[in-house]
Amino acid sequence: xxxxxxxxxxxxxxxxxxxxxxxxxxxxxxxxxxxxxxxxxxxxxxxxxxxxxxxxxxxxxxxxxxxxxxxxxxxxxxxxxxxxxxxxxxxxxxxxxxxxxxxxxxxxxxxxxxxxxxxxxxxxxxxxxxxxxxxxxxxxxxxxxxxx
Amino acid sequence: xxxxxxxxxxxxxxxxxxxxxxxxxxxxxxxxxxxxxxxxxxxxxxxxxxxxxxxxxxxxxxxxxxxxxxxxxxxxxxxxxxxxxxxxxxxxxxxxxxxxxxxxxxxxxxxxxxxxxxx
Numbered sequence: 001x002x003x004x005x006x007x008x009x010x011x012x013x014x015x016x017x018x019x020x021x022x023x024x025x026x027x028x029x030x031x032x033x034x035x036x037x038x039x040x041x042x043x044x045x046x047x048x049x050x051x052x053x054x055x056x057x058x059x060x061x062x063x064x065x066x067x068x069x070x071x072x073x074x075x076x077x078x079x080x081x082x083x084x085x086x087x088x089x090x091x092x093x094x095x096x097x098x099x100x101x102x103x104x105x106x107x108x109x110x111x112x113x114x115x116x117x118x119x120x121x122x123x124x125x126x127x128x129x130x131x132x133x134x135x136x137x138x139x140x141x142x143x144x145x146x147x148x
Numbered sequence: 149x150x151x152x153x154x155x156x157x158x159x160x161x162x163x164x165x166x167x168x169x170x171x172x173x174x175x176x177x178x179x180x181x182x183x184x185x186x187x188x189x190x191x192x193x194x195x196x197x198x199x200x201x202x203x204x205x206x207x208x209x210x211x212x213x214x215x216x217x218x219x220x221x222x223x224x225x226x227x228x229x230x231x232x233x234x235x236x237x238x239x240x241x242x243x244x245x246x247x248x249x250x251x252x253x254x255x256x257x258x259x260x261x262x263x264x265x266x267x
Contacts, residue, residue, distance in 0.1 A: 027166075039154070061208075067248065067252055070249070093209055101252070106263070127214075134184075134188035
């Protein structure tokens, strides 16, 4: 049986993207799941030591993850983890934290105001714009419904 | 049991994000925006709180959880303050996370050296 170059190219095209996608999803699942599991662990620790409500404890757990992600960004470790973890570090709050710390560090050399101060929101800005706008819209809807 | 659901739910949300990156033209920045907006919508429809009750950090740590906190904050603020709450609820509820990210990033940018781009 002989395989021509074209056959082979087609075979590669057929197989490789699919397995890459599959692999990426598995990494994202494991890393993302692991980060959330760690968040749950922090929340439970906080509940045990400070005797506060779960809702607040989850808020503190997110802030702890933000702190860790930014520290790892500063130490130049975050990117090498993100390369392996794919969306596993992007989708959790760690991705949001990194999206601020990374440009803040990178553009500090362009000044504290026009560099660090402005570029810190290059990705977080849109997230806040659309998230906050959606929340105001939602608030208006429930406010109007309550009037009737 | 909580830990299992936290892992499974958080992992699934991340795997969906990865699938969107690989299969569509959504960039990582757009994924973040889409997740937060989706969190507001799902929370508004009453679908997200049950997931938080089940999976804890598995639902609050992914950015959809950020959207849920926005929506939850607005819901509470409108109930307590009426029309003014429409504007204050979202930011008030998420203020801690945003302030933490801004402040820690600022400190990190001051004390750490940026990555060497020649590497």
